[in-house]
C-alpha cells in the first residue's frame with residue numbers, strides 16, 4: 001500500500017475518532033501500525049520500558065495530551081530545540097498514531 | 106518472490122561445521138520462510154536484525170553473523186578514557202537478540218558474498234544462504250596512509266577507533282604516562298566515523314589529565330582545517346582545560362606524513378611532533394567485507410538507494426551504517442540505528458509484502474566536554490532521488506549556562522541507555 005493511501009486512511013480515522021463516532025478494529029490496527037513504525041524515530045532516545053533517567057518517559061499517556069504536547073513542540077510553544085526539530089517531521093495524523101502507539105506501551 | 110531453499114543448499118548449510126542444529130533450525134527451512142542474513146552486530150546490524158525479527162513476528166528467519174561474542178560501543182568509549190564510565194558498561198552481548206527475538210546469532214567472520222548463489226562465506230568455510238542480505242560491518246582503516254604506519258604499529262600507537270582492546274590499551278597508556286607528559290592525537294581527513302569523536306576524546310583525556318596529571322599537554326595534529334562543533338569544543342577547552350590543548354590545523358603542519366614508532370613521533374610537512382602517548386586515527390573506508398562483496402565504489406564507501414538503503418551495485422544486498430554513503434547523514438551510531446529501521450521496513454515489504462511507509466532518517470550526537478557539560482547537534486533528513494538530504498537541524502550554542510549543559514549531559518546518559526536497548530534488546 002502506498003504511504004499516501006495510508007495517510008488518507010489515517011486522516012479519516014483520526015477524524016472519526018475525534019468526533020467520537022467509531023473506531024473499527026481494523027482501522028485502529030492500521031493507526032497503531034503507523035504509530036509503531038513512526039515510533040522508530042523516538043526509541044533511540046525514549047525507552048518503551050518507560051525509563052525516565054535523562055530523557056522523559058512518554059509511555060502510557062492519554063492520547064489527547066500526547067498530541068497537544070507534540071503540537072506545542074512543533075509550534076515552538078514548548079522550548080526544546082531537539083524536540084522541536086523532531087516534532088516538525090510529523091503531521092497531526094502522525095501525532096495521533098504515535099500517541100495511540102505509546103499510550104499502549 | 107521468496108526464494109526457495111534447494112535441498113542442495115540445505116545440505117551445504119546443515120553440514121557446515123559449527124553451524125548445524127542451533128543456527129540453522131530445521132523448522133524455519135521446513136516452513137520455507139524467507140531468510141534475512143545480516144553481517145555485523147553493531148548499531149546498524151543488530152538494530153535491523155532486531156526490528157525485522159520483532160516486526161515480522163516470526164515470518165522472516167533472521168541470522169546475524171558477528172565476528173565477536175560481545176560488542177563494545179564506540180559511543181561512550183571516550184567517557185571510559187575520561188575515567189567515569191566502566192568498560193563493562195559499554196559492552197553488550199547478543200543473548201537477548203537470540204532469546205527474546207528468535208534471531209540466530211552466529212559467531213563468525215564473513216569473508217565473501219556470492220551474489221549469484223546468494224550465499225555468504227565465513228572464514229571457517231561455512232556458507233550461509235540468504236534471500237536478502239544486509240552488510241553492516243562499520244569501517245576499516247587505510248593502514249598504508251602514512252609512511253611507517255601499519256596494522257602492527259597499532260599495538261603501540263593506537264587508533265582506538267573500533268572500541269575494544271584498542272581502547273583499553275590507550276587507557277593503560279594514559280594511566281602509565283607521567284604528569285607533565287604529552288598526548289598527541291591525529292584525527293583523520295573526512296569522511297570518517299563520528300565527526301565530533303576526536304574532539305570529544307581530547308576533552309575526555311583533558312578531563313582525566315586535569316584530575317590526575319595537571320601538568321600534561323594535548324597536541325592535536327589535524328588532517329583538516331575545521332571540524333565538527335569546533336566553536337563549542339574550543340570554548341569548552343578554554344573554560345575547562347585552560348592552556349592544556351593545542352589544536353594544529355592542516356594549514357599549519359601540512360598533516361601527518363610519517364609515523365615513527367621507535368622515536369614515538371609524528372612527522373608532518375616540516376616538523377617532528379613527539380608524544381609520550383600517541384593516538385593516530387587513520388583515514389577510513391567501508392568495512393573490508395563490503396569491499397570484498399563489490400559493494401563499494403572508487404571512494405571506498407558503498408552507494409545506496411536513499412529510499413531503501415539497497416546497494417546500487419549488487420542485487421538483494423543492503424548496506425547500512427558507517428559503510429554506506431548516506432550523503433549528509435554523519436557516520437554515527439544514531440544514524441546507523443535510524444537507517445536500520447527504515448531499511449528493516451523496506452526488507453519486510455520486499456520479503457513478506459508488509460506495508461511500505463516512507464523512509465525516515467534522523468541523527469543527534471551529544472559530545473561530552475566534561476562529565477557534567479555536554480553539547481549536541483542534530484538533524485532531520487529525507488530521501489530524494491539523488492541522496493539522503495538534510496531538511497532541518499539544530500546545534501548547541503556557545504555561552505550556554507552550566508545548568509543547561511548539565512541537563513544536556515543528562516540527556517546523553519539517557520540516550521545511551523535508550524539506544525543500546527533499541528539496538529541489543
Ligand SMILES: Cc1cc2nc3c(=O)[nH]c(=O)nc-3n(C[C@H](O)[C@H](O)[C@H](O)COP(=O)(O)OP(=O)(O)OC[C@H]3O[C@@H](n4cnc5c(N)ncnc54)[C@H](O)[C@@H]3O)c2cc1C
Nearest residue numbers: 145147148149172179180215242243299426427437438439
Ligand atoms: C570514539 C567514538 C565516539 C563515538 N561517539 C558516538 C556518539 O556519541 N554518538 C553516535 O551516534 N555515534 C558515535 N560514534 C560513531 C559510532 O560508533 C559508529 O558510527 C557506529 O558504531 C557505526 O555502526 P555500524 O553498525 O555501522 O558499525 P560498527 O559499530 O563498527 O559495527 C560493525 C560490527 O560488525 C562486525 N563485523 C565487521 N566485519 C565483519 C565481518 N566480516 N564478519 C562478521 N562481523 C563483522 C564488527 O565486529 C562490529 O561488531 C563514535 C565513534 C567513536 C570511534
